[in-house]
Amino acid sequence: MHGLSRDDCERLDREDPLSVWRARFELPSGVIYLDGNSLGALPVGTRQRLDELVRVQWGEDLIRSWNGNDWIGMPRRIGAKIARLIGACDDEVVAADSTSVNLFKLLAAALRLRPGRKVIVSERTNFPTDLYIIEGLIELLGQGHELRLVHAGELCDALDETVAVLVLTQVDYRSGRLHDLATLTRQAQAKGILTLWDLSHSAGAMPIELNAAGVDMAVGCGYKYLNGGPGAPAYLFIARRHQRMAPPAIAGWMGHAVPFAFAPDYRPAAGIERHLVGTPPVLGLAALEVGVDLLLGADLRLVREKSRQLGDLCLRLVEQECAAFGFERASPHDSARRGSQVAVRHPQGYAIVQALIAEGVIGDFRAPDLLRFGLAPLYLRYVDIWEAVAALRRVMASRSWDRPEFKRKATVT
């Protein structure tokens, strides 16, 4: 097998059916951005939407915008759009709060739906905030619930009739390993276990079919592959069959059946709206809507296909160009088992990532030794991967990572 060349990458870009999408983002020059899995890039259109929102809807229309410009409908409207990205119905998703707060709300609801069961199963390598939220809720409730953390390979064995909820993130934030959502959901449900999936690292980068898989609940974030902007509102999904069964844990006025009746007693809305809490964050929702609208125009099967190819290319080029430098693959080799990111290990990982950033290649580092590269297929070119790996080779060959400014600062605790 001959080695890959820059020309090969340019050819892939010429043949890429998604190549037109790059122009729909405002990307800085001189930067190769491999962190769209952490903060998605700025869509063309977001600035104008926000300026219009602030100048006209807030500045001129003022309070009248809640109805006149349908601010009040944003959580439902944007939720319905996100639903189309994750295989849900339009009345099963709302945009609201943060991923962590939404996970808290849904986990509390799930535990109420399984009052006799006391175990929550998750994975030791799950995204930390998901684990923290579970621990915090268990402590708050004081009802003897237990968080059982297992390794991915032991999940199926851990699913028994004592388990109330299985809480998993579809794509591992470090390795990029992709769970088989449909199979795990089926295995859980065979034991009467509810499933609560965190889609933060997968939604927008691949087709997801929540209802086809029979998923019970899900949450996800708006600022990664949905390109909703820093700290964008998150979303939550509850399958229709569960929506009327549990009262919301955080019973705010936006979840009331008739919020503007200002009744002293709480009466939850019939459907998914009951899991809304406070006043919708209009600025963040507007930016999120631009990102979601953009994504709705893309064929997620093509996005997934390119994502897999970008990942394969990246891993293969690191092997080909950087074999001498001691990198070890940390992501699954099989792209069918990977999300839209790849990671490699190196003992000097932190300093290497800093040196790469100084070269204009932005990835990130995750302790203890991971270099993580996010691959957002809508705005990344194959030739960007080539250039990124070329920069990695320069950094390694010149040992530029060994400069004092790239060394890790002591962690402040």
Place this chain on the structure above:
Amino acid sequence: MHGLSRDDCERLDREDPLSVWRARFELPSGVIYLDGNSLGALPVGTRQRLDELVRVQWGEDLIRSWNGNDWIGMPRRIGAKIARLIGACDDEVVAADSTSVNLFKLLAAALRLRPGRKVIVSERTNFPTDLYIIEGLIELLGQGHELRLVHAGELCDALDETVAVLVLTQVDYRSGRLHDLATLTRQAQAKGILTLWDLSHSAGAMPIELNAAGVDMAVGCGYKYLNGGPGAPAYLFIARRHQRMAPPAIAGWMGHAVPFAFAPDYRPAAGIERHLVGTPPVLGLAALEVGVDLLLGADLRLVREKSRQLGDLCLRLVEQECAAFGFERASPHDSARRGSQVAVRHPQGYAIVQALIAEGVIGDFRAPDLLRFGLAPLYLRYVDIWEAVAALRRVMASRSWDRPEFKRKATVT
């Protein structure tokens, strides 16, 4: 006593030490805005700040902005600024989530601080979401807590040793009645009761001295007198003495002692940061900061003084100009007992408010019969009050409110 004239109002504006502030807001022409207690006006500077944030910090600096542009520090930094508006120390306030979610978090913490007490006291006329949140938490915990709702005059009698927390809103959202925060806090604390104040309808419109009064906890919203924009992030206050005592109910990664260590086990931050949950909503926080920065330049004693005068003027003019039309004052006569809003009752309140809006005078209606006028002293002129009441007289004299388009639609339940 002679009647007040438009000339009198113009004279008051000429003598107003706050008159220069109006130019610091972008106000629509042809509108008298008496709803700043619901959505504050747009500060000059917000648009530029947001455009810079989106174009440069998000679009160009991308993920690097979390540190490079101190996005990560926004909840603390803006919290510290809000602290100066409410008589708190800079390490006692963070900007985060919505008022409802913050109330949930603090109430859960408060109940943990008083494990032997089962009663939560509030007021029947408290803002509904505050009551809903309390009811929801009681139901979630299932630990036999009880919400005891009393009338304002009975609050002191209701405070006994069974009470864990007193939850009140400083200014009533309908009548504008102002609670004596210091006295009620002292009365509660004499019985070992924690106080949790909602400052949504007061902060920014008057000096508040939380620490001087010994308040334990507080929440408030960013989009009213703080002019932070629609659905702006809210804030929460916890007195230093309580900060280390309770673990947070919603234990998210932003409340971890070392969030970016990505440790699997939760260890709460030492101080107020432990009550942060998810990724900070950067767009909303940036707009909020502009509003708060603006307010920090104003003398809140002057703001309060003008607010009282505007309220007195409004009530007096309604009496003088609209005596024939059957309005009844619903706010305290004594401005020392009022927040920055006034309300009058009328059986046709709903239609009258709609007719006023058609005349360019934006107030709002609260069931069953309240016309509510918010008085934001930084951008409202005395002559605006004159014009608003003149419009009210026209609406009443011409019976324009009686047109079909101003009639209330059936409430959808």
